[in-house]
Amino acid sequence: MNTEYNFPISSSTAANCTVKTLRDESVGTIKDIMLDTETGEVAYVIIAVDSGFLNLGSKLLALPWAAFDFHGHQRDVIVINVEKEKLENAPGFDNDEWPVGPQHEFINKVHTHYGFDRRRAFIE
Template sequence: MNTDYHFPISSSTAANCTVKTIRDESVGTIKDIMLDTETGEVAYVVLSVDTGFLNLGSKLLALPWEAFDFHGHQRDVIIVNVEKEKLENAPGFDEDNWPVGPQYEFINDVHTYYGFRRRRALIE
């Protein structure tokens, strides 16, 4: 996040924002924010991709918290700092098939795919 100001944001506020690329292309909305129950940190953000974006259908993508800029110039827009090509091939799942069971491998794969380090490793 490149910003001089860091303010808390509620999950309901984040879910009501439009997610756009740096090039002002609408990507979708935040469906959910998954919390790591061991550390209390955000494990990943679930992005619901708009049907027309990159022909991904209604895919859900898991992205690291650090992939988003929540402090843009528009209050109702959140910027995803990821290239379109990266999103096109991103780890995802559908509405009826969310990741279950031990999540540490999935979460680490998500962070590795996008090039972000986990602040803390999950307890294995």
């Protein structure tokens, strides 16, 4: 994630932005931001995919927070630093089948798929 500018963004502001690839292709919008209750950090971000993008239908994709660049030149666009090919086989789910229960495995799968490290809680 681009950290040149260091300021907070509200979840409602993020949810109103269009998510695009580095090639300026519209992917969808942020549907939700999932928090890790152990670390207090964002576990992953849910994107509602635009119908027609990669023929994924209404699939929801989960991406690590680190995959997003919130500091682009357009205030209403958030860019994901992920190749289109990674999105085709991305961890995701249907709107009526969100992951439930302990999610360590799913969170690890999301981060591993995109090649980002997952932060872990320090437990003594």
